[in-house]
Amino acid sequence: MMNEREIQILIDKCKKQDTAAFAALVAEYRQLVFRLAFRLLCDEEEARDMVQETFVKVWLSLDKYNREYRFSTWIYTIAGNVCYDRLRSLQHSPSGSMQGISLANISLSSGEDMEQSLINKELKELILRFTHELTPKQKLVFMLREIEGLEVSEVEAITGMSAEKIKSNLYLARKQIRIKINLMEDNL
């Protein structure tokens, strides 16, 4: 794990079009972006695409990076926006509900890394069990605050929402999840 100073040095190099430095940045943050994208979209291939989109946008807008914020916050902002847009487009597309994605991709990839594929499969089912009816905004706020464990101020910076908006989205998301849990418990 690099410290903030090393990251700033890499950013300076990237601004001079140094792709090797950018590769190091990608290696440092790809797991963070993939984790967020996977938790939001619950699909491995979609999450990989989101990682690509995010880092291309990072490369193109490095000059706009404000050093007052941590680099990870900035990456979260871009990744959050990219995934949020994708969630919205999936929500509005006739065939693309989140449940559709999960069920369509349950089949395991080739024989290798069976255990890892099973982990991803289990995780996507676990997430979708209670969150597939959340709105993209609720899902984003819930993932950032509850799962990623970010501070409200950071979620504010990432989503551009006010603290009140974040709290209300979080409240609605938790309420929705609890309703689902209640239903499940009652059915048992």
Place this chain on the structure above:
Amino acid sequence: MTKKEDTYEQWLEKIKTTEPFLDNPEELTNDILNRIDALPSGNPSRILLLVSRISGIAAAFLLCFLISETVLFPQDKQFTEQPSTANAVWQGKASFLPDDWNTESSFLEKSRYLSEQWKEYKKELSKRKTFFLSKKNSVENIIH
């Protein structure tokens, strides 16, 4: 803590602690770098930049000029539409003599008439000059 609360906490904890597995991370990094390499260069040519800057400045000047012409020098009501003879005099292409002119008039009469016209023209010209100078001074006063 109720059973339902417990289930919620357990569910949350499971998601938090389970890290999704990223298959072939190096391949993903290479894909990203390939996409970056394929992007058009971020630095457009200097000449293009220079030309766009100059045309931008020129357009701004033109716009300012048009605005100033419209706002500061609106069409002057003082100089109303004049008869065609007078306009012709201003345009310097008049035949000078009116239509009802007696063709048998003497040369002296013609000369007198034309000299009066000329004097009128010069008077009008100096009046316009004074007016424009006063306008110019007032604009300069506004600017300074």
